[in-house]
Amino acid sequence: MAADRQITAGIMPLLDSALLVAAKEKGFASGEGIDLALVRETSWANIRDRLAVGHFQVAHVLAPMPIACNLGLTPLAARTVVPMALGLGGNAVTVSNVLWEDLVGNGAKADLDPRTAGAALKSVVTGRATRGDGPLRFAVVHPYSGHNYELRYWLAACGIDPTRDVEIVIVPPPLMADALAAGTIDGYCAGEPWNTASVVLGVGHILTVKAAIWRSSPEKVLSADARWAEAQPEALAALLRALCKSAQWCAAPANREELAGLLSGPAYLQKPAAWMMPALSGQIETGGAQTTRVEDFFIPFAKAATFPWKSHALWFYSQMVRWGQVAHNAANEAVARETYRPDLYRAALGPMGIAMPVANAKVEGALTAETPVGSAGASLSLGPDGFFDGEIFDPDRLDDYIARQR
């Protein structure tokens, strides 16, 4: 195999590393002539640094991270491109048993509904403030993460100021359950299987899920070192083809158990295969022996789940502006828009005849039901993709959206 077809990818121990793991383990990568090595990392910072110094050509990263890198917001920033997404959804908000009891007393139910959960949390937060108790402390995995933005979005829409009314700290996903058990944090938003972990260990309850806060929403993407992507377009295209086949394989219900087994292996998550099943099946165990069915909890392939929508990039950018991480101006907006590269996706996967959206951006939250849309190749349905509060994000009216959220 030619040296330029050797690709090393950094991954974090999360369920949504599935597309990369299956691409390697099920031979989709080698089938495309790619010698794919996967390296499990301990922090997103390590992944970013190793991409920057060329140890990794590509990596499994939080969808807003490459935008933050290109905006120069991170300490060591190398130019990165996003040629593909690695699925939609996959996160949940988990709270400690103590907070859960408090929330139930304030009307929370085990149905994962973000409205009732949010209303209960608002009562608890107000009650604590009245009594002079300290603010609740929530954890997310990274400041530039879907977790941070969806948690803040949900809290703000429920009348809780994420900056003033609660404290938000950073904890690595595998340590969330321990932090919850130790009482260091009262709740967290993280990817699977790290919510299920707290439920299985009996230290927490799942309160709501990403798929309910914003259905069919972006989570992890494939980030590529821009210098490498420009020098090796053929290798990148071959990798995208392999990941596309892997996504189809991961999406097939018949493969769930095998996929759970692969992910549980020592090189990947090193946790029981049973921990992977709730996210893959959508049967979410929320705690106290309750199970709730969640549609579209994690979508590996359907609904253009691997397409790098520019509207997703721009929504993340709008939230960076909203929470004071970056100033809004035309130059920064352009950086966010250009980080996601549907052109690379189209060039690599168009010839495969898969369902390919005609547009590069869409109005997020516009579809209330599954809807057939214009596509090249196979027919394509998108949605529902609504935000739980009924808001709409129109990337062509970004200024309005940003102004509305101030």
Add this chain to the structure above:
Amino acid sequence: MVIDENRLRASVIEAGLRDAGYDKLTILQDVTGVARRIAELEPDVIVISLENPNRDMLENLFQLSRAVKRPIAMFVDRADRASIEAAVEAGVSAYVVDGLKQERVKPILDMAISRFNAFSRMARELEEARTELESRKLIDRAKGILMKTRGLSEETAYALLRKTAMNQNRKISEIAQSLITAAGLLAPPEDE
């Protein structure tokens, strides 16, 4: 300030920095309360292992002005690519207060890098020595089994193991392990 969960490595780095004349050192084994310690001590340079899963938490602290009074950037100079590569290779990362002179910081970072590399070498050698010892024990047991069951001399028993290993293109210790396993399976049942 050095943050390292590996106590042994932390002491190796500490010794190196002290020898080089840096005596205002704080070594933290875990990150509990790190924000408070940083605020109290106002370190010029923070060195942390790449193995530490809390780098994301730490970087977030640096971005929040209320946690740290002085802005902290990563590494000596973003443009110093060789330094950055050497640090990542060695598995160490350093955060430096903005505005600190490069000549002052570079030796600290270089020291941390060389100590990390030295530690990795030590750990590797230790691991090799351990494996070596394990294999020798296995081979001794396998020799014993052959001497007892086939009446061979120690020398002949070893020669047989070595020949088998060469024929099968495997390590002698692997052949020894197989033999021990097989002998265990074939042994007459113990009286109960």
